[in-house]
Amino acid sequence: MSENVIPQKGPTPGFLVWRLSTRWRTAVDRALAPLGLTHAQYTLLGSLHGMHRSGQRPSQRQLADHTGLEALYVSKIARSLEASGLIERTPDPADTRAVRLSLTAEGEQAARRAVAVVQLLLDRLLAPLGGLDGERTAAFAAELTALLDVPLDVALDIPPDDRLG
Numbered sequence: 001m002s003e004n005v006i007p008q009k010g011p012t013p014g015f016l017v018w019r020l021s022t023r024w025r026t027a028v029d030r031a032l033a034p035l036g037l038t039h040a041q042y043t044l045l046g047s048l049h050g051m052h053r054s055g056q057r058p059s060q061r062q063l064a065d066h067t068g069l070e071a072l073y074v075s076k077i078a079r080s081l082e083a084s085g086l087i088e089r090t091p092d093p094a095d096t097r098a099v100r101l102s103l104t105a106e107g108e109q110a111a112r113r114a115v116a117v118v119q120l121l122l123d124r125l126l127a128p129l130g131g132l133d134g135e136r137t138a139a140f141a142a143e144l145t146a147l148l149d150v151p152l153d154v155a156l157d158i159p160p161d162d163r164l165g
Contacts, residue, residue, distance in 0.1 A: 024125070031121050035114055036084075042114050043067050044077050045086060048103050049111035059098040060089075075099075086110055 011019075028039040037045065047067050051058050060078055064071040078101060081087045086107035092098035103111060122132060129136035 027121055031117050032114055037114055040077055045111040046115055048101060057100050057102055059092060059100055063101060
């Protein structure tokens with residue numbers, strides 16, 4: 001192990017982010033189960049709902065970029081939501097490789113119900129920080145945004161002595 005690794009007292013921030021993410025996904029899955037949705041499906045429906053409200057009709061690629069999900073995964077979820085009658089997938093007239101997504105009337109209703117459920121859950125999660133409108137929540141959101149803006153897809157220079165295998 002490299003000499004510049006400092007022993008951590010208590011859980012690392014990375015571990016805490018992972019735990020919170022896992023706990024959040026599980027809670028959303030449980031809360032949305034009565035609506036017949038999973039967290040992943042909600043991510044697409046909720047994002048489409050918000051994008052439609054701002055006048056956008058995104059392609060699958062744009063939705064993947066917006067959600068941070070892999071394009072292939074978005075395609076798979078979109079097909080399942082289409083089969084359920086919640087979204088429509090139509091070819092983009094300007095780009096034959098692209099598929100545009102839109103909510104059906106049923107999808108719009110499902111998205112509104114799901115957003116309301118997740119908002120209640122989010123307010124419960126953020127209660128210790130003052131709820132959705134709390135100053136600490138705004139500061140927390142700013143910190144998370146700063147972390148999300150850090151590029152992590154760069155190659156790391158790992159010394160040969162620290163490599164596994």
